Amino acid sequence: MPDLLFLSNGHGEDLNASLIVKAIQTVNPQLAIAAQPIVGAGHAYRKLGVPIIGPTESMPSGGLLYMNPWVLVRDLAQGLVLLSLRQIAAIWRLRQQFKLVVAVGDVVPIALASLTGRPFVAFLVSTSSYYEGRLRLPWLTQRLLRSPxxxxIFCRDAFTAADLQSRGFAKAIFCGYPIMDALQGQGAELVLDPQCPLIALLAGSRLPEAIANLKLQLRLCQELAKWGDFAFAAAIVPAIDATQLQAIAMDLGWQFDGRDRLLTSVGDRRLEVHCRSDAFAEILQASQLVIGMAGTAVEQAVGLGKPVVQLIGAGPQFTYRFAEAQERLLGTDSVQTIGKTPAQPADLTQAAQVILQTLQDPTQPERCRQNGQARVGSPGGSAAIAGQIFSVLRQGSIDDR
Structure with a gap:
């Protein structure tokens, strides 16, 4: 009989859940774990060999319905209702088999966890009191979280945990944010000029949006090259392969070296951008600043104490609404957003000036370090949450007797 069922509804939620699973497996590999990702294919679980109990499918919205409700129409056209019903049926059919359910995300996985009738824990990874100074939970979420x-209740930051505790949610705690445990390097070597500040490009993970974002960031690199010498490295997803990079180079009038570099000239300066899908942690750790058009990856950059400059894309994910919310979540000491509409040449010029000012500000590194600690935290969250789950399981065994 499986001991744990993980429910999660989003890319970042799956990542956090999988890191907790990995920590649990490290301590107790005999513990039987299953999962049901509500959004996407559940690759993070599958990499760990965790069985998926029901159907999965990637929807056009990627689960980000709150950013653009119109994409719900596309999800519905692709069979969202039938998919959801089949997922609920799978959870309901196996509900009595699990000792504990772990809900990672918002009201959807929490409601499904409650539907099983089993004890559950909730990780509110998709919301924070930093957004508005006070956590605004839907009535149903509050009711479910107050259930015996x-x-x-795990929170993504200490501020949120303190806010919930002050409102009577005594079970709310902060143990750390698991995504900071996903930054161990894989030994990838970056051949960069050590005399030049390294600027990292984070274009997002969902195609074709990530390709459009990368093109925008490359144009910003051209603007920056007018002002000085910089090293650039893009942490791209594997789906942006050599064929995609060649097409990007042709669209922009650049060259592609056939391996991992996009090349062009700006005046008498040679500009090259390294594009690597195998060096995310190494690029982030070595960078002095990040040009960000992503969600979880930007959070990780802030956690590492890196300043982030955000450009506005055409979406569907990285729109002004998303970027502005992320700026409130992560703090203006670390994150600066340029413009309110998809970036135009004037916005790229402004972004370049902001980047130059940020790199020249001697107080910026310490402010970013302190803010990153407060907003995101240090590594170790996965193991700490896993430890709490073990405690809940043990308490459940005592209660069962």
């Missing part, structure tokens, strides 16, 4: 079957 909800044994623990």
């Amino acid at each position: 079957r909800c044994r623990q």
